[in-house]
Amino acid sequence: MRKRREMRGCVLFLSAALSAGLAGCGSEGTPASGDTAQKSLSSAISDEVVTITMYPADANISSGVVGGHKGVYFADNGFELEVWAYSDEKTNAILASGDLPDIIYVSKDNLDVMIEAGMLLNLEEHLDQMPHVLAYEPMEVALHYVREFRSAGTGELYALPLTVGDNQTKEAIADSTERNAVKLRWDIYEEIGAPEIKDIWELIDVMEQMLAAHPTDADSAPCYGTVLNSGSDTSYWACMVMFYRWHGYLEEQLPYLLEADMVNGTFESILSEDSLYYKGLQWYNEVYRRGLMDPDSINNDRATQKAKVDSGYAMVPAGCLPGWVTRYYEYYIPGSNIYFDYTSKYGDSNKVIAINANTENLDACLKLLDMWCDPDAYLRIINGPDGDFWYSDGENAYLTDETLEHLRVNGPGTGDRKYATGEDASLWNTSFCLNTGAYTSYQDGNGDYRILRTQAWQEAQEITTSNETFDSWKKTTGFDSWKEWLESEQAYYSNSPLADISSFCSKPDDRMQLTIDALREVVVNASWKMVYAESRTEFNKIWGQMLSDCEGLGAQSIMDWRMADIENAANIRDSLQK
Amino acid sequence: MKAKTDIIFYIFACLGFGLITLLCLYPFYYLLIATISDNQLVNLGRIYILPKGIHFDNYFKILKLQNLGNSFTISFLRTVIGTAACLSVTSYMAYFFTKEEMWGRRFWHRLVVVTMYFSAGMIPIYLNNRMLGLTNSFWIYIVPNMLSVYNMILIKTSIEAMPAELEESAYLDGAGYVIRFIRLVLPLQKPILATVALFQAVNHWNDFFTTKLYINRPKLYTLQFQLYELLNQVTSASEQINAEDPYAAITPLGIRLTLTAVVVIPIMLVYPFVQKYYVKGVMVGAVKG
Numbered sequence: 001m002r003k004r005r006e007m008r009g010c011v012l013f014l015s016a017a018l019s020a021g022l023a024g025c026g027s028e029g030t031p032a033s034g035d036t037a038q039k040s041l042s043s044a045i046s047d048e049v050v051t052i053t054m055y056p057a058d059a060n061i062s063s064g065v066v067g068g069h070k071g072v073y074f075a076d077n078g079f080e081l082e083v084w085a086y087s088d089e090k091t092n093a094i095l096a097s098g099d100l101p102d103i104i105y106v107s108k109d110n111l112d113v114m115i116e117a118g119m120l121l122n123l124e125e126h127l128d129q130m131p132h133v134l135a136y137e138p139m140e141v142a143l144h145y146v147r148e149f150r151s152a153g154t155g156e157l158y159a160l161p162l163t164v165g166d167n168q169t170k171e172a173i174a175d176s177t178e179r180n181a182v183k184l185r186w187d188i189y190e191e192i193g194a195p196e197i198k199d200i201w202e203l204i205d206v207m208e209q210m211l212a213a214h215p216t217d218a219d220s221a222p223c224y225g226t227v228l229n230s231g232s233d234t235s236y237w238a239c240m241v242m243f244y245r246w247h248g249y250l251e252e253q254l255p256y257l258l259e260a261d262m263v264n265g266t267f268e269s270i271l272s273e274d275s276l277y278y279k280g281l282q283w284y285n286e287v288y289r290r291g292l293m294d295p296d297s298i299n300n301d302r303a304t305q306k307a308k309v310d311s312g313y314a315m316v317p318a319g320c321l322p323g324w325v326t327r328y329y330e331y332y333i334p335g336s337n338i339y340f341d342y343t344s345k346y347g348d349s350n351k352v353i354a355i356n357a358n359t360e361n362l363d364a365c366l367k368l369l370d371m372w373c374d375p376d377a378y379l380r381i382i383n384g385p386d387g388d389f390w391y392s393d394g395e396n397a398y399l400t401d402e403t404l405e406h407l408r409v410n411g412p413g414t415g416d417r418k419y420a421t422g423e424d425a426s427l428w429n430t431s432f433c434l435n436t437g438a439y440t441s442y443q444d445g446n447g448d449y450r451i452l453r454t455q456a457w458q459e460a461q462e463i464t465t466s467n468e469t470f471d472s473w474k475k476t477t478g479f480d481s482w483k484e485w486l487e488s489e490q491a492y493y494s495n496s497p498l499a500d501i502s503s504f505c506s507k508p509d510d511r512m513q514l515t516i517d518a519l520r521e522v523v524v525n526a527s528w529k530m531v532y533a534e535s536r537t538e539f540n541k542i543w544g545q546m547l548s549d550c551e552g553l554g555a556q557s558i559m560d561w562r563m564a565d566i567e568n569a570a571n572i573r574d575s576l577q578k
Numbered sequence: 579m580k581a582k583t584d585i586i587f588y589i590f591a592c593l594g595f596g597l598i599t600l601l602c603l604y605p606f607y608y609l610l611i612a613t614i615s616d617n618q619l620v621n622l623g624r625i626y627i628l629p630k631g632i633h634f635d636n637y638f639k640i641l642k643l644q645n646l647g648n649s650f651t652i653s654f655l656r657t658v659i660g661t662a663a664c665l666s667v668t669s670y671m672a673y674f675f676t677k678e679e680m681w682g683r684r685f686w687h688r689l690v691v692v693t694m695y696f697s698a699g700m701i702p703i704y705l706n707n708r709m710l711g712l713t714n715s716f717w718i719y720i721v722p723n724m725l726s727v728y729n730m731i732l733i734k735t736s737i738e739a740m741p742a743e744l745e746e747s748a749y750l751d752g753a754g755y756v757i758r759f760i761r762l763v764l765p766l767q768k769p770i771l772a773t774v775a776l777f778q779a780v781n782h783w784n785d786f787f788t789t790k791l792y793i794n795r796p797k798l799y800t801l802q803f804q805l806y807e808l809l810n811q812v813t814s815a816s817e818q819i820n821a822e823d824p825y826a827a828i829t830p831l832g833i834r835l836t837l838t839a840v841v842v843i844p845i846m847l848v849y850p851f852v853q854k855y856y857v858k859g860v861m862v863g864a865v866k867g
Contacts, residue, residue, distance in 0.1 A: 053794070059810035064645065064796040084794045085807055089700065093791050096701040097708055101794075221624065296623065303831055307621035429811075 050361045051080045052368065053101035055094065057162075057351050059086045060429035068423040069385050077371065079364035095119075100356040102365050105431070106159060107351055108150065109507060114354075115152040121355040121362075123157045129363075130370040132377075136434055138165035138345070139373065145346040148576065149504065159354035160369055161347025166437030168456040170342045174465050175324060176483045177340040177492075180245040183328040185315050186469045188214045194476050197333055200246070200283060203316065207292055210315040217313065225292025227308045228284070228319040230528065231301030235520055237527040241320040243280035248337035248493060252502050255516055256562035257523070257555055262339040265497030267566060269559055270523075271547055278543070284318075284531045285539050298528055326464060329473040330482040338486055339493045344435055349503040353433065372433040375440040378452045382428060388419050390454055397442035397450050399459055407463040504569035505562075512561065515554055522549045606846075613637070613839050617832035636836040643837070645796050646804065653801040656719040657782040664778045665771060667724045672733035673759050694727040704791060718792045719782070719800075729774040736770040737763060776849075783845050805837045 051065075063085035066074060074081050084090070084101055094100060095110060100119055114120050123130075133139055142161040151158055169176050182203065188210045197203050207225040216222055232238035236254035244251050248263040258267045259276055270277035287293045292315075294300070294308065302321070308314060309323045317323035353372065355365045371377040379390075379397075386392050389403045399407075406417055417425040436456075439449040444458060454460055479485040486492035508516060526546035533539040612620045616631025624630070640646065674680050675687050697703070703722075712718040740763070748758050764771070786802035793799065 059807065062811070063794075063799075063807060082794075085790065085799075085803070087790045087810070089787070089791055092701065093704045097705055099708070099713070221622070300623070303621055304623050307618065308623075311618070311622065313622075 049075050049078055049080055050364050051082055052103060052359075052361045052364045053082045053084060054103040054368075055084045055091075055101045055105060056086050057105035057431055061086075069388075069419055069421065070381050070428065073377075073380055073385070074368075077367055079361070079367065081368070100358070102356050102359040102361055103368060104354055104356065105162075105351050106354050108349070111150055111159065111352065111354075112152040115154065115158050119357055120158045121357045121359070121365075123160070123355070123369075126362075126366055127157070129366045130373065132370045132373040133160065133433070136165070136373050136375075136438065138343075138435075138438075139433070141345055142347045145503070145576065146352065149572075150352055159352035160372070160433050161352055162431040162433055163344050163435045164347040164433060165344060165435040167342040167344070168436040168451055168453045169340075170437050171451060171456050171458075171461075173461045173481050174326070174329070174470065175322075176481065177330075177338055177486070179242055179320070179322045180248075180338050180340045181322070181330040181482060182246050182333055182336075183317050183322055184331050185210065185214075185312060185327055186329040186473055187327065188315060189331075190472055190476065197331060199333060199335065200279075201286070203333065204283070204286055204290065204292065207287070207315050208290060211292055214315075217311075221313070223313045223315065224294040224308075225287055225290075225314070226316050226318040227294040227300065227305050227314045228297035228531075229300035229302050229305035229321070230298050231303075231305075232320045233524050235516075237524045239284065239319040239527070239531070240277060240280050242318050242322060243283065244276065245338075246333070246336060247276055248339040249276055250339070250498075253562065253566070255520060257519065257550070257559055258562060258566075260498050262496040262498050263337045263493050267498075267563060271550055271555060273543075281527060281530045281543075282539070285533055287318075288531055289534070293531075298532070326467055326469060329470065330485070332485050332489055332491065334489070337491050337493060339496055341494050341496065341499055342437065343494075345500055346503045347433075348431060351431070353431075369433070375434060375438045375452055376442070378432055378434065378438070379440050379442070379450075379454075382452065383454045384419050384425065389417070389425070392442055395443060396445045397440070398445070399454060399457060403454070404459065404463060407460055498570075500573055501566055501569045504572045505565050506569075508558075508561070512558065515558060518553050519550055519555055519558065522546060522553065606842075609835055609839050609842070613832060613836040615832075620832045620835070636832045637840075639833060640836050640840055643804070645799060646801070648797060649799045649801045649804050652716070652719075652798055653783060656716070656800065657779050660720050660723055660782045661775050661778045663720050663724050664726055664729070665775055668726050668730045668774065669733050669764065669767065669771060670759065671725060672730045673737060673763055674755075675730070675734050676737045677755075690725075690727055690730070700791075707792065713792045714795055714798065716798060718788060719785075722788075723778070723782070726774070726778065729777065733767065733770055733774065736767055740766060779848075780845060801841050805834070805841050808834050808837060 061083060063083045065071065066081040066083060071080065091107075091110070094104075095114070098117075098119065106114060106120070127134060133143075139161075142164040143157060146159060146161050147155055147157055150161075169178055184206075189206070192206070192209045192213050195206055195209070197206050204225075211223060211225050214223055228239045236251060240254065241251050244259065248261065250260045250262050253260050253267060254270070257270050259270050260267055261276075268275055272278065284293070294314075297305075297319075300308070305319060306321050309317045309321055309328075310325045312325075312327045314323065317328060322328070353369065355362070355369065359365050371381075380386070383389055388400070390397055390399050392398070410417075419425060434452075436453050437451050439451055442450045444450055450457060455464075474480055477485055479488065483492060523546065526542055526549075529542045530539050530546075533542060608625070611627075611629040612625050613636050614632050614634060615625045615629040616633070617636070619625055619630050671690075675683060677683070680686075698706075707713060707718060707722060710721070712721060744762060744766075745758055748762050753761070784802060786800060786806045789798070789800050789803035790806065793803075
């Protein structure tokens with residue numbers, strides 16, 4: 001009896017707790033927005049506003065009706081945007097049933113099938129309703145590419161390319177080659193006397209000295225020479241990304257066991273002791289055996305590695321995260337070459353954006369696509385309304401005093417910033433048709449045009465790079481920027497004989513893909529084992545086993561196929577450029 | 579008086595099972611301490627045994643998450659309604675399969691059981707449900723799950739274990755099938771029904787795949803799907819190495835773990851109350867005679 005009473009009491013308590021939680025829950029509506037934003041949205045939505053649905057490129061963007069300041073802006077332009085939740089299974093279901101949303105990001109694998117099935121709208125006859133698409137200069141070449149190679153052989157325009165044009169890094173003072181640079185925790189590097197680093201192996205010696213000078217942080221948490229993560233391993237071992245970038249290589253063809261020397265324009269097999277892949281593994285193993293690597297690297301996910309690196313626990317960021325914080329600055333190792341092309345000539349090689357052929361809201365859809373090519377719209381959507389984080393006098397645009405102060409205190413990134421309506425500021429992770437380096441119609445008061453991202457505006461960069469560490473970097477290196485240093489060493493390459501080839505490469509068939517997936521498993525597992533090998537003998541043994549396993553799986557045939565495909569892709573690219 | 583070997587065995591058994599218990603319990607414990615610890619320390623992987631920098635901000639932030647209250651309601655409703663509907667239909671069907679006078683009993687039974695082994699695949703099922711008008715509707719959570727063949731077999735076995743004389747006496751008194759089913763059979767099947775109810779409730783509560791595939795309207799999202807979306811966001815960001823934006827917004831680990839805790843805790847709290855029925859129900863069909 002007593003037990004039953006106790007049980008009933010527990011059940012009642014649980015119900016009360018759940019009900020209290022339910023009562024305290026936020027209401028459905030705009031994401032983390034204040035009431036003011038919601039009211040603005042509601043009042044902005046009138047009878048003329050139509051709802052268009054969009055299926056995004058990936059799960060990076062949250063589903064639901066886009067609200068907040070973006071929703072208000074869309075409503076001012078006559079539509080409300082509802083984003084469907086992305087998943088691979090849903091993509092298959094949508095394609096099978098034909099229940100397309102109004103706007104859809106289409107992967108190149110599905111594009112031909114959808115065009116042939118008549119699912120996508122032919123945009124040729126509607127181009128005049130998208131003036132910003134026609135006005136955006138880099139779009140001309142990209143549209144030509146889409147007509148030729150993303151049109152199921154029809155030669156017509158069924159989709160628009162994404163991220164066409166220059167990246168914002170073209171105007172960057174810091175991080176001007178993004179991941180493509182060796183970076184050091186500069187304050188500690190100065191602390192040990194800023195010794196010269198002559199090659200990649202001496203970098204380990206310097207890493208060791210830096211760690212000896214700073215083995216823990218103020219809370220006695222351990223620091224490391226470098227930190228890796230296994231969460232970024234997708235179709236290849238992601239820790240090789242930055243090692244490749246340090247040498248002017250790219251990792252695009254790694255799933256096919258090929259490494260691309262972008263500077264010299266060659267492809268080589270990674271299954272050779274002469275390969276940079278082998279050298280990279282040796283380098284990481286050396287770092288591990290000297291006790292400089294975070295032993296938890298294989299257990300780290302991307303978020304954990306980023307937290308450790310951004311908090312300054314790594315002396316030299318490696319793997320695939322370079323440390324986008326103002327503790328790390330670039331160092332040029334003599335003899336190395338840095339390849340960085342900030343221009344995307346043909347757009348995203350994997351996805352395009354299209355309109356459902358059966359949409360009932362054609363005008364709104366065309367309006368959205370046009371907006372996706374409008375730099376001023378991008379500025380507004382990503383950085384908030386005029387007068388909040390930035391303001392304009394009609395001709396020029398400037399950052400507000402609050403924004404400048406926020407940058408001084410918090411550095412780049414939105415941090416915990418809120419708009420005037422109370423809405424949290426966070427980046428909308430979706431691709432537009434233009435790239436982040438496109439110029440808006442606003443100028444900076446000195447006659448130069450502003451680019452899309454306010455973080456890249458001159459005054460923002462001056463603040464975020466105005467710190468003791470960067471001043472010290474300039475003094476030690478004798479240069480005002482990383483690019484200036486690279487150019488003085490003639491080590492900066494923005495063009496390559498291999499540029500854009502991946503845009504013209506073909507997809508392996510299902511059987512070949514199975515082999516590629518199996519090879520991936522072998523190479524990734526072996527790579528981690530080699531990093532953690534306790535001796536050179538063990539390292540070589542694992543390497544030998546990996547070669548043997550890859551040979552058994554038919555790696556050579558995959559590489560041969562890909563090399564032939566690359567040669568074909570290069571010919572197509574060259575013919576397009578004539 | 580226990581032999582020495584018995585005592586040693588007992589000690590080792592306790593240690594072994596104790597270790598296994600700890601291994602099972604630790605993830606839940608970590609989940610709880612991570613949600614109340616400093617988010618930065620959680621991101622850095624510095625929380626192991628004790629929470630550090632205790633705060634409850636994550637729970638307050640979760641409560642402000644868009645659509646959370648609504649998705650909780652949907653999860654709760656589908657669990658309750660879905661479980662009740664499944665129990666009704668499955669037990670009713672099981673009862674009729676125990677009746678030898680049922681027309682074509684063997685044929686229908688085999689036809690139903692075959693569906694347990696073979697499936698048409700995701701796309702045909704999707705197209706079928708779409709044809710029935712269930713996409714973007716609350717009933718997609720209920721209708722396709724109303725019959726569970728495996729549970730039907732369990733209930734059928736349990737009903738067959740009942741003495742036939744019970745029903746015969748009710749039949750002689752003039753009771754029809756429905757009266758016998760409701761007044762006689764169901765009350766005696768409480769253990770197995772509780773077991774099936776628990777299975778179905780847990781399935782409904784944990785399911786996010788249905789939402790992922792069939793639902794586009796946020797008003798019909800379940801709590802599990804909200805969590806899935808947050809977690810998937812992080813995976814997508816990780817996969818886009820080349821396109822990665824240094825300013826990309828990714829929900830902190832602490833918030834994701836907190837939502838996981840919010841989703842898991844209700845079912846964990848309910849389970850102890852129905853455990854005895856679960857144990858009884860699983861054994862019900864095991865021993866005949």
